[in-house]
Amino acid sequence: MTRITRRRLTHNPPITEQGLRWANDLPSEILSIIASQSGSAARYVTLRLVCKGWGDALSMAPFPPLPSPQVPFLLVPPRGVNPTAPCPLGYAYPLPFPVPSRTAFFPLPRLQGTLGCICVGSSHGWLISLGRDSSLSLINPVTADSISLPRLSTMDNPVLSFDKDSSPQYHLRQNGKSFSQFSIVHRSVLSSDPVQDPGFTVLLFLSGLTNCCFTWRNGSTRWNQYLHEPFLVEDVVFVKGVFAAIDRSINLVIFDFRNLETALMIIYQDALFKVLPKEAFLVEAAAGDLWLVLKWVNSGDSRMHRGAIQVFQIHMRGDVDGSREAEAIEIQSLTNYVLFVGHGSSVCVTVDQFPWLAPDTVYFTHFYTKVGKSPNIAHHGGVYKFNVSSKAAHKAFTVGQPRNLLLSYASTSVNKLKKVDNASI
Template identity: 90%
Template sequence: MPRHTRRRLTHNPPTTEQGLRWANDLPSEILSIIASESGSAACYVTLRRVCKGWGNALSMAPFPPLPSPQVPFLLVPPRGIDSTASCPLGYAYPLPFPVPSRTASFPLPQLQGTLGCICVGSSHGWLISLGRDSSLSLINPVTADSISLPHLSTMDNTVLSFDKDSSPQYHLRQNGKSFSQFSIVHRSVLSSDPVQDPGFTVLLFLSGLTNCCFTWRKGSTRWHQYLHEPFLVEDVVFVKGVFAAINWSINLAIFDFRNLETPLMIIYEDALFKVLPKEAFLVEAAGDLWLVLKLVKSGDCRMHRGAIQVFQIHMRGDVDGSREAEAIEIQSLTNCVLFVGHGSSVCVTVDQFPWLAPDTVYFTHFYTKLGKAQNIAHHGGVYKFTVSSKAARKAFTVGQPRYSVLWNCLRFHWVTPNLNRLNP
């Protein structure tokens, strides 16, 4: 009877250096072509994170020609209050969403000067970053370019009272309330891309201040304060040379800062709607002003039909100086896709991104569920709403359950990847 001899097969896996040797030897021109063929800036960022060699090669190579605008990714704040060195500003969820899990996201790279900072706004692909010492910066998470802004401490102290000795956070006290680093900036937005428009304007609304806002332009060493009629801003967007804002009662206001010496504010007194929504968002779409109403309050787990309504706002002025605004409901977005968030809403068309479903609105929503041991867990997710059919479903769940204070203080932001670079 034949005897079979068992022989142990040994396998020596290649080391990390051997396994990545082919990657390190790949020419930067090939990497640039791969990124260009993908058509996605999110893919470009992912390629840079594969290994150090690819990151260095793509940083030195010219940026690939990518379509504009890009599909935005969702910036999710860190899990905890304290930012860490590995994840200073949060995690990015690129589109399309592969699976509704943690593996779908990737941490933003460590950017210089972002340790201890939080993101308080996103416009034209730039993040507005706030530090613990009241420092403000504009940061491009794709190119790593940054623009320093004046500290909040340069604002008029007759309006604001600062406590510089507070540790480890920077606080603002106004009308008997104390606002920490995580809630001091209520809304922040840019007028345009700082690379394409050196005369861009930064607009800030601070928490607790309803009768003033602050602007900054390149060359100024401090924030310019503008006093106006009481108006608690719910959302603000830049459209046709001016900033359009709405309050929680859905009154419309126009802020015109084209001449900083004589800024102008126009309030449309009549509310666009008599029923108050839970949240309201403004979107600039090819020069038009759209209004998105969210009719479901945070905490609700189920998303019912009609949770979202979309309107186009028409503003008219009469010869006698009276002004009127009208909101006309949009029954279908046709080939448009909206990503709505306060100060960071984006509109794209499916002509450039055919894999996107048209006539849809993506929005974030926070809800509570009964977890293990009968504990209430606070979750966040992104929902997809079809305007014509008024059907809503969850696109994916964001990360893991977090404390409710994180959902309220550390906001989500849509970020449109921007590959334009500042002049060296």
């Protein structure tokens, strides 16, 4: 079985409030009791980031169970970072959530031992980390728990190479192209939460490889490679025991890895749509339904139009003769459902579970480049929210917003801590 270890948060602000000097003198036993009653991930993170003493004490204490279902968030790259590149660990911000009088932000802290690592995926509340030396890890940004995965070097594929004497990074070479750390992993996803499901599976698609994928099941010592028909994955999600995937043309394919020796690739039909969207996302919705979210906005557009997002429910049918068909039916209203969409990380929740969220809404990231008077290229945009019924889109969070406007969970201000206590991430 995989060992879950606890990393330390190393981005702890110093205590400047005189009223919080008692924090370091609080016994760890009492602090653990307080943490066990925190009730939400936001409050727990607040406790860990009050001061270094609290962070060290809680790093060794058992973490209380996270609220169910998964805490929804979107990774947003910091200002100045290319939004098309993977996020450096410790420099991304999950989605801000509206609270009664202002917007709250949860800054992702720097985790010990992640220097030089990048985030190549986010699934079931865990980040998938890739190091310069081909090391892979699953990291929970809230609890700082981590699970080490086999290195990419355990993959049986001749296009993968690593020479520490000539190159400081692991490289993938395919068709004359060389993919470095920032582009080697094309898509990565987990089948389930590793804490709740010890039998979870990790699925990887590497850049440049369209005819094979790799899986790792908890307890294994290496990656398994599966050859399949050429298929460039746009998005993939685990639903009803299998991985459902689509490409940029919205062709639907099912990958079944329940038998480790063979992988069944089920092709349902040709493209579901004649006009291709700019981006497409798959979501496991209520009762295991498969939803498809289409984004029609070009990454270069600075304005969000009313038809930016469409949501469909996919129905899959198998005939007696072996033929398979899929049908996409547009959803006109999400009622009390809320969607957070990102490649390999989409989540569906309800406003009953997270009452501070807007119902019938799709949250997503959108960035565009803008060349100013200086030669530097600035990346603008952030997180948008789209109401499915009214077709109205609004910006919920702008990258590069002044830090004095952020309500940071890492703040040591007593007043801010009280405000954070009324919110959750």
